[in-house]
Amino acid sequence: MAQALGIDIGGTGIKGAIVDTTTGELLSERLKLPTPDGGEPDAIVQTVIELIAQLGDGTKGLPVGVTFPAIVKNGRTMSAANVSSKWIGLEAEKLFENALGREIHFINDADAAGIAEARYGAAKGVAGLVLLTTLGTGIGSALIYNGVLIPNAELGHIQIGGKDAEKRASYAAKEREHLSWKSWADRLQKYYTHLEFLFSPDLFIVGGGVSKSYQEFLPLLKLNTPIVPATLRNNAGILGAAELAVSK
Numbered sequence: 001m002a003q004a005l006g007i008d009i010g011g012t013g014i015k016g017a018i019v020d021t022t023t024g025e026l027l028s029e030r031l032k033l034p035t036p037d038g039g040e041p042d043a044i045v046q047t048v049i050e051l052i053a054q055l056g057d058g059t060k061g062l063p064v065g066v067t068f069p070a071i072v073k074n075g076r077t078m079s080a081a082n083v084s085s086k087w088i089g090l091e092a093e094k095l096f097e098n099a100l101g102r103e104i105h106f107i108n109d110a111d112a113a114g115i116a117e118a119r120y121g122a123a124k125g126v127a128g129l130v131l132l133t134t135l136g137t138g139i140g141s142a143l144i145y146n147g148v149l150i151p152n153a154e155l156g157h158i159q160i161g162g163k164d165a166e167k168r169a170s171y172a173a174k175e176r177e178h179l180s181w182k183s184w185a186d187r188l189q190k191y192y193t194h195l196e197f198l199f200s201p202d203l204f205i206v207g208g209g210v211s212k213s214y215q216e217f218l219p220l221l222k223l224n225t226p227i228v229p230a231t232l233r234n235n236a237g238i239l240g241a242a243e244l245a246v247s248k
Contacts, residue, residue, distance in 0.1 A: 008237030011082025019242035024120030039083030065241030067109040112240030114142025121231040128202035135208040139166040185220035
């Protein structure tokens with residue numbers, strides 16, 4: 001049995017658990033601490049240290065994977081979503097490794113969710129190109145080809161009607177504009193039709209908290225590509241981070 005520690009950092013909460021990366025099962029309680037106000041680097045690092053301490057001695061010696069809501073290139077965070085702008089250009093992987101006293105694998109949060117769905121969830125065993133989108137505050141995305149991650153796909157920023165897709169089609173846009181499921185689905189239709197034209201995927205997976213209400217909107221979409229809800233939801237980032245920590 002291979003084990004690893006998965007840490008999933010978000011704009012509002014930081015989650016973590018010990019994972020059996022062979023089965024995708026959590027071997028510990030999934031703990032969650034609030035993301036510090038302002039999302040400053042040192043404050044987030046300290047919260048991660050506190051979370052690991054709360055998980056106990058079982059974390060010692062385990063590979064560690066950490067997700068973050070940013071473009072991650074060569075260990076640097078090249079953007080910042082719902083956290084301090086001080087993360088932009090920061091050698092974040094080194095920051096965490098120095099603080100934790102061990103090597104980690106550092107990855108974009110949507111990419112981690114895509115890997116988790118490919119390894120344990122809705123994309124398991126699916127050949128070809130899988131395109132995962134997470135509908136939330138914005139639109140996160142991950143591209144998986146034959147089980148291999150193509151990192152840092154920022155498909156929420158594709159322009160539709162002269163605007164970033166996420167400004168009109170994210171779940172936050174639905175809430176902000178008080179859209180009905182039908183009106184929101186009309187916007188999603190334009191978005192997914194455009195992605196379908198650009199990428200010709202073999203499967204769309206829809207994640208984010210709203211995916212638990214998938215029956216309200218996915219049946220309204222008319223696409224040539226199958227589109228299904230994510231199955232791992234709140235655990236996807238933890239599982240993907242842990243899996244990558246072991247496989248890398």
